Amino acid sequence: xxxxxxxxxxxxxxxxxxxxxxxxxxxxxxxxxxxxxxxxxxxxxxxxxxxxxxxxxxxxxxxxxxxxxxxxxxxxxxxxxxxxxxxxxxxxxxxxxxxxxxxxxxxxxxxxxxxxxxxxxxxxxxxxxxxxxxxxxxxxxxxxxxxxxxxxxxxxxxxxxxxxxxx
Amino acid sequence: xxxxxxxxxxxxxxxxxxxxxxxxxxxxxxxxxxxxxxxxxxxxxxxxxxxxxxxxxxxxxxxxxxxxxxxxxxxxxxxxxxxxxxxxxxx
Numbered sequence: 001x002x003x004x005x006x007x008x009x010x011x012x013x014x015x016x017x018x019x020x021x022x023x024x025x026x027x028x029x030x031x032x033x034x035x036x037x038x039x040x041x042x043x044x045x046x047x048x049x050x051x052x053x054x055x056x057x058x059x060x061x062x063x064x065x066x067x068x069x070x071x072x073x074x075x076x077x078x079x080x081x082x083x084x085x086x087x088x089x090x091x092x093x094x095x096x097x098x099x100x101x102x103x104x105x106x107x108x109x110x111x112x113x114x115x116x117x118x119x120x121x122x123x124x125x126x127x128x129x130x131x132x133x134x135x136x137x138x139x140x141x142x143x144x145x146x147x148x149x150x151x152x153x154x155x156x157x158x159x160x161x162x163x164x165x166x167x
Numbered sequence: 168x169x170x171x172x173x174x175x176x177x178x179x180x181x182x183x184x185x186x187x188x189x190x191x192x193x194x195x196x197x198x199x200x201x202x203x204x205x206x207x208x209x210x211x212x213x214x215x216x217x218x219x220x221x222x223x224x225x226x227x228x229x230x231x232x233x234x235x236x237x238x239x240x241x242x243x244x245x246x247x248x249x250x251x252x253x254x255x256x257x258x
Contacts, residue, residue, distance in 0.1 A: 029198050065169050074171040081175050085182055086199070089190060107198035114197065115178045119169060 001067065002155075003060040003121065005039025005146060008052030014159045017056060022151050030102045033070075033122050033147035034109035037154070041144040045128070047162060059156035060148055062121045068112075070124035071144065082115075083108055113149065120149045 007023065017023055027035040039058060040046040046055040069075045086108065113119065123146035127138065148154060185193060 067168050068174075069168050072168065074168065078171045078175055082178055085179060086194065089182060089194075103198060107194075110197045111194070112178070114193075115181050116169070116174055119174075 001062060001064060003039075003062065003067075003123075003146060005041065005058045005060055005148075006043045006046035006160075007037070007039050007056040007058060008046035008049045009054060009056065010052065011054050011159075011161070014054045014056055018157050018159060021154075021157065023148075023154065029106050030100070031106050031147075032102060032109070032126055033124060033145070034106050034113050036113075036122075036147035036149050037151065039146055039148065041123075041146070043160070045143040045145075052162075054159050054161050057156075057158045057160050058154050060121060060146075060153050061155045062148075062153055066118060066120040068116075068119050068122045070122060075124075078112070079108065082112055086111060120153055122147050 007017075009017070013024075023037040025035060026038055031038075039060070040049070043055055043057075046052065068078070070079060109122070113122075123144060125142040125144040127140035128143045129140055131138075131140070182190065
C-alpha cells in the first residue's frame with residue numbers, strides 16, 4: 001500500500017532532504033508516536049505546524065502487515081492492552097510534575113515499536129490545539145499524522161512551496 | 168493492517184518472558200520510571216511501617232523506639248504534631 005504524507009520544514013532543510021533522500025529521525029521523549037520520521041496526512045497541517053515555508057510531499061510504500069493504525073478500533077484495543085500490561089507489571093511513577101502525558105505516550109509507543117519490530121509505519125490522530133482545562137470528553141479538533149520508522153520506506157519526495165498552493 | 172490479536176500475543180509473550188530485572192531495564196529504556204524507593208513501597212524500617220503517600224515527612228533514619236506513635240501505630244512527624252496543636256487551639 002502507498003501512503004501520502006506531508007512533512008513541513010524550512011527550504012534549506014527541504015533541499016538537503018531531497019538531495020540526500022534522507023529525513024532526520026525525530027527522537028526525544030516527547031514524540032507522540034516515539035522515534036521516527038513524521039508526516040501529516042493533510043498539507044495544511046504540515047504548513048501550519050511551526051508556520052513552515054515549504055512542505056515535502058512524500059509517498060511511503062509499506063506492506064499491510066507493517067502498518068498499524070491507532071485510530072482504528074483494533075489499534076486502540078492494542079494500545080489499551082499494552083498500556084494495561086505495562087501498568088500492571090510495574091509500579092509506574094505517576095508524578096505529574098515530572099512526567100507529562102507526552103512522555104507516557106512516547107514510552108508506550110516506543111514499547112510497541114520495540115516489541116513489534118515488523119511494524120514500520122504507525123498512524124494516529126492527535127488534538128491540534130493544546131488543552132486549556134482537563135475534561136473527560138475531548139472534543140478538540142484533531143489532525144492525523146503518521147510516523148515512519150526508516151528512510152527506506154519513503155519512495156518519492158517533492159518540495160511544495162507555500163506560494164505554489166492555490167486556495 | 169497487522170493482526171492485533173497476534174500482535175498483542177507477541178508483546179505479551181515477550182514481556183512475560185523477561186525476568187523482573189530485565190523488565191525493569193526494558194521499560195526504563197522505553198522511558199518509564201518506577202516507584203522503587205522504600206517509602207513509596209510501604210516497607211518496614213525498624214518496627215515502623217512507613218505509609219505510602221507520606222513521602223518527605225517521615226525520616227527513616229530515626230529509630231522507631233524513639234518516635235512517638237499514633238493510636239494505629241504509624242509514625243507521625245513534627246508537621247503532624249504542629250497540625251494537631253493548631254487543631255486543638257482552634258477547637
